[in-house]
Amino acid sequence: MKKLFALVMAAAMMVTLLAACGNTTTNNGGSANNGGNASTNEGTGDENTGDTSLNLVEEGKLIMATNCQFPPYEMVADGTSGPYVGEDGVSYEGIDVEIALAIAEKLGLELVIDDMDFDSALMAVQNNAADVVLAGLSYREDRDEELDFTDKYATGIQVVIVKEGSDVTMDNLGDGKLIGTQRGTTGYIYASDTPENGGYGEENVLAYDNGALAVQALVDGAIDAVIIDQGPAEAYVAANEGLTILPGTWVEEDYCIAVDEGNAGLLEAVQTALSELQADGTLDTIVAKYISAE
Amino acid sequence: MIDVKHLSKAFGDNLVLDNIDQHIYPGEKVVIIGPSGSGKSTFLRCLNLLETPTAGTITFDGAVVTDPKADIDKIRQQMGMVFQHFNLFPNMTVRKNITLAPVRTKLMGQAEADDTATALLKRVGLEEKADAYPAQLSGGQKQRIAIVRALAMKPKLMLFDEPTSALDPEMVGEVLEVMKELAQDGMTMVVVTHEMGFAREVGSRVLFMDEGHVMEEGKPEDIFSRPQNPRLQEFLSKVLH
Amino acid sequence: MDPTALYESFKALQNPNFFQDAYMQFYKAWFAEDRWLTYFKGLSTTLYVTVIALAIGVVLGVLVATVRTAHDQQRPGRHNPFLGIVNAVCRVYVTIIRGTPMMVQLMIMGFAVFATSREKTLVGALTLGINSGAYVAEIIRGGLMSLDPGQMEAGRSLGLGYLDTMRFVVIPQAFKAILPSLGNEFIVLLKDTSLISVVSGKEIVYFARAIVTKTYEPMAPYLITAAMYLVLVLIFSWLQGKLERRLRQSDRR
Secondary structure, three states, rough: HHHHHHHHHHHHHHHHHHHHHHHHHOOOOOOOHHHHHHHOOOOOOOOOOOOOOOOOOOOEEEEEEEEOOOOOEEEOOOOOOEEEEEEEEEEOOOOHHHHHHHHHHHOOOOOEEEEEEHHHHOOOOOOOOOEOOOOOOOOOOOHHHHEEEEEEEEEEEEEEEEEEEOOOOHHHHHHHHOOOEOOHHHHHHHHHHOOHHOOOOOOHEEEOHHHHHHHHHHHOOOOOOOEEEEEHEEEEHHHHEEEEEEOOEEEEEEEEEEOOOOOHOOOOHHHHHHHHHHHOOOOHHHHHHHOOOO | OOOEEEEEEOOOOOEEEEEEEEOOOOOOOOEEEEEOOOOOHHHHHHHOOOOOOOOOEEEEEEEEEOOOOOOOHHHOOOEEOOEEEEEEEEOOHHHHHHHHHHHHHHOOOOHHHHHHHHHHHHHHOOOHHOOOOHHOOOHHHHHHHHHHHHHHOOOOOEEOOOOOOOOHHHHHHHHHHHHHHHHOOOOEEEEOOOOOOHHHHHHEEEEEEOOOOOEEOOHHHHHOOOOOOOHHHHHHHHHOO | OOOHHHHHHHHOOOOOOHHHHHHHHHHHHHHHHHHHHHHHHHHHHHHHHHHHHHHHHHHHHHHHHHHHHHHHHHOOOOOHHHHHHHHHHHHHHHHHHOOHHHHOOOOOOHHHHHHOOOOHHHHHHHHHHHHHHHHHHHHHHHHHHHHHHHHHHHHHHHOHHHHHHHHHHHHHHHHHHHHHHHHHHHHHHHHHHHHHHHOOOOOOHHHHHHHHHHOOHHHHHHHHHHHHHHHHHHHHHHHHHHHHHHHHHHHHO
């Protein structure tokens, strides 16, 4: 019985895999170093390929995968008021959007932004559906196995939002409190880890598609706290009465740009452009535009 | 005209027709009687292959009906069929019901088919119903139209499957009247019916079927006046009294 | 009164009551920055996806239903082996689609089969169409099968071929019978388009979420979204009712 079940499952998955593989190979185009074979590159680091070509998905275009539900880093602009307007007439704005525009300009490429779920954005570069990820993406070692990261361009501070007058503190979050996070973010990954690894256990953490849904759940009393980046947290607290941010930071992380593992040429080009933007103060100007220094 | 050899039909394990041999000659009016479940309707429906025989061969005018390669549509065009429940097409007018098949099978053009329909409708006294829909007709009118619809294909043979069983008693007469006229015109007919009066008056040969066999056959006067088979005697005593 | 002026006057209040607060939320989700245009941008995608999915669904459904019905109505002893294979494929298709959730199908198509595609809205429409095809096929097949077999027999006994009988006798009658179910399937399809936001399709829900990230208040944008779907469904139901009444008239004349 067990064997039969295993066989059926295997057969079903084979069908799906075949379908998936068949497609990947046909769409691969010119670029060779793709997600599926990350295991062969594992641990060898960024500079092993020696390939200096940019290895783009589409010639002349820098395709950026992101999740535009993450203010102030990226969001959908009202009408066509954002600095970026896509072919489909959807406009985006935010820190990451403007940084990407600046980098693309330096590289002489046309920026194309693809908006999707956060975890899909990470997969998109591995699947060769996008060139770079700028999505308030924090550096993590396990992500480094699938993606290659630039130096940090911003510091992400995650904080905890609770209801005013709540008994929740930074120290008792692990005592059976129900915590909301955004699916696929480091907040979710850290918080849902086992207590031995510093998390609160999967059963105490809920993942929402976006921060707004998590905050709404908190307002409704469905959860006790929300772990989220500081920028959006302040905006949510301002918009929703009766919420407050716990003093202190929950975690501090480095926001980096990521490309597919092994795409050294593109990584280097993006890194160079980023460093230039950092040096000439463009980066600070962009950040200041969206986050008012208080 | 129709030659039936060793015809058997089973539905699953249920043998409905058991090795029947029959020959129907041109101009004959064969009336099939028998208790329900005797296989008489199945026999009739095998003749134009609405039921596929389990074994045996049926030949119509030299064409082997039961041959899988036979052009069954061509054969059916020459065998008219009238059903117990009329089976008129409710989505078409009476005229369209009648002319659809002759026109689609390229037997005649639309104009000729319309003329034929009008003539036939006049014959059964329903010419004013040409543009009505079946839902507006009585049962007797529907069955007369169904007969006209079959006749419009100019068939060599007409099959009737209990044509009056679904009718209210007062409408049975008008349908039988049409069938009698048809018989007088010399049409070859095979009729499954419970109307013993019709069998006696119109039939040139009567078949009594029971349990998948033709138990007795003969001229109507012999069958009804001097039945030999005890089953037939029992059957007649039930239906005639 | 000018909506903006009304909003400003409420905003100036120290303690807005429930209705004033609700109006302010609605204002921010609808009038502010001409955001109402954004919903209609999403609405056009929703309709576009629905139409594409419906076209795929109807074509697939008719094909599959035709194959399945033709196969089941073959004369015994005259089985066409090719039809047998196609029929088996159709059965597997219908079984898999009806046996798995729409959401999972979207994820498989969006993240596995078409992982490298960047036209996710189209992928979503395709998936919805393939999904809808299975249901349409069963609806059509049910309609064809439920028709009195005497109708098919009458057509065939007159010497009409299988296809002619289908075309003139069976299908017109079956169409009338399946119209309500087809209408329901269309409504389900219209509402299911909201699921394509899973694979980043840019329909109404996508833009509602985008507006929430600006206003930080989810209530109004999602209520507006619900209202837009409701209006669409009501309009369609009304049209469907009209069509059904017209078709039914031929029964009673």
